[in-house]
Amino acid sequence: MTQQTVAIVGFGTAGVNAAIALRNNGYEGKILAVTDGPAVPYSPILTSYYAGGQKTYEECFPWTEAEIDSLNVEILGGCTVEAIDVAAHTLRTTSGEFAYDKCVIATGSNPVTRGFPQVEGFEPLVMRSMDDAQALKDAAADPACKRVLVSGASMVALKTLEACVLRGLDVTLVGMMPHVLDMNALPAAAERFERGLEAMGVSLKLGTTIAGVKVIADDQAYCGRQLEVTFANGDVELFDHVSVAHGMRSNLDFIPAGDLEIDRALLVDEFMRTSNPDVYAAGDVAQALELISGQRRIVGIWKNAALQGACAGSAIAYELAGLPVPASCAFAGSISTNTIVVGDLLFISAGTIELNDDRRVEVCEKLGMLAVYIYEGERLVGFNQVCDNPEDRRLAYDAGGMLTLRIERALK
Numbered sequence: 001m002t003q004q005t006v007a008i009v010g011f012g013t014a015g016v017n018a019a020i021a022l023r024n025n026g027y028e029g030k031i032l033a034v035t036d037g038p039a040v041p042y043s044p045i046l047t048s049y050y051a052g053g054q055k056t057y058e059e060c061f062p063w064t065e066a067e068i069d070s071l072n073v074e075i076l077g078g079c080t081v082e083a084i085d086v087a088a089h090t091l092r093t094t095s096g097e098f099a100y101d102k103c104v105i106a107t108g109s110n111p112v113t114r115g116f117p118q119v120e121g122f123e124p125l126v127m128r129s130m131d132d133a134q135a136l137k138d139a140a141a142d143p144a145c146k147r148v149l150v151s152g153a154s155m156v157a158l159k160t161l162e163a164c165v166l167r168g169l170d171v172t173l174v175g176m177m178p179h180v181l182d183m184n185a186l187p188a189a190a191e192r193f194e195r196g197l198e199a200m201g202v203s204l205k206l207g208t209t210i211a212g213v214k215v216i217a218d219d220q221a222y223c224g225r226q227l228e229v230t231f232a233n234g235d236v237e238l239f240d241h242v243s244v245a246h247g248m249r250s251n252l253d254f255i256p257a258g259d260l261e262i263d264r265a266l267l268v269d270e271f272m273r274t275s276n277p278d279v280y281a282a283g284d285v286a287q288a289l290e291l292i293s294g295q296r297r298i299v300g301i302w303k304n305a306a307l308q309g310a311c312a313g314s315a316i317a318y319e320l321a322g323l324p325v326p327a328s329c330a331f332a333g334s335i336s337t338n339t340i341v342v343g344d345l346l347f348i349s350a351g352t353i354e355l356n357d358d359r360r361v362e363v364c365e366k367l368g369m370l371a372v373y374i375y376e377g378e379r380l381v382g383f384n385q386v387c388d389n390p391e392d393r394r395l396a397y398d399a400g401g402m403l404t405l406r407i408e409r410a411l412k
């Protein structure tokens, strides 16, 4: 009998957990992982901490080489999948063509720079990979780089901002919406966070965008140039660098249009199966059950990527063994959770901030913390918590953990 091959496209958290689950569930065939990242993956969560000096380079890699080796995976690192042919069961890559029996797509997502004007001779910084983090670290290490503009106001932008603040840079944040964290925070919590940012010396330009960037030659300046930024509100300011994080986009360009069911990402069932029975998806590329809405949504967090990768790997191991996949392998669904620290500021959220006629909001101020609760009837469906006193941080983490559990338990 010829050996079966499970191909894993993208070898980050979701991909590694798929491989672990395949082996833990008795699959002994070939696992081929194709990734344009390194063979031993880093954690995107930690990249900004490396840029900011809170983590060493080595600390950004959650698995050791020995742990990855023990999975007996053939890894093609630095290799891009250019196309998947789901009918022929093949992957076309920059290192040739490979056949598979089952495939897990786990290519993650990338920050979007859409909306940032094309500027000849200048590429903005982004934050996803170790190379991205290194670029920010290198820029910040140059004494001529003093003023940085961060464009975008969501989690990745704020984590980039934190790295810049830690490096002693003068930071301005520009955001299209009236408040930061518009996907995760209601205005009361966002305002409190914004006040904290301003108290730390961050300049906020909210409700506006970058309309244009001009590169001005200056021998004395960082990289021999200054960036003259014109904002949509008419302001004009000079910066040494710009970092852009205008949301995230799942990496799905290698899937021919119409071959797999895609909404914002790959639509999957409870075993992470896409619309093709031999193709699975996990992590930031998967649109799986979100428990509060009851809809399939992208919940782009580390824990989901790990659980979904494990779910796909287990299900494939059963299927290739000719066994029914037990219900215990199913992905139970998830809720969105976020934790962001910038200097003395801590923001924690979980659940939903979507309001409707059945939901009400309660704002509560206690012990240097602001909490916003979203209730549906008596059931807690979401919360935001902002803590700006480092002495209360432990308490804030504990409260955030308990509130998250409360939302999750109410859904069971």
Ligand SMILES: Cc1cc2nc3c(=O)[nH]c(=O)nc-3n(C[C@H](O)[C@H](O)[C@H](O)COP(=O)(O)OP(=O)(O)OC[C@H]3O[C@@H](n4cnc5c(N)ncnc54)[C@H](O)[C@@H]3O)c2cc1C
Pocket (backbone or CB within 6 Å): 009, 010, 011, 012, 013, 014, 015, 034, 035, 036, 037, 038, 041, 043, 044, 045, 046, 047, 048, 079, 080, 081, 082, 106, 107, 108, 109, 127, 128, 155, 156, 159, 251, 254, 282, 283, 284, 285, 300, 301, 302, 303, 305, 339
């Ligand atoms: C700056 C930042 C901060 C974050 N902070 C948090 C946090 O605090 N908490 C949290 O839970 N989550 C956080 N996240 C999100 C979290 O990192 C992701 O949800 C998680 O890493 C997703 O895992 P994944 O396996 O789906 O994708 P990834 O870990 O990104 O792995 C995907 C891999 O696929 C590779 N790839 C992409 N396209 C191709 C292709 N065509 N061919 C071959 N390989 C390809 C990529 O190079 C990458 O190695 C953060 C993300 C960022 C960027």
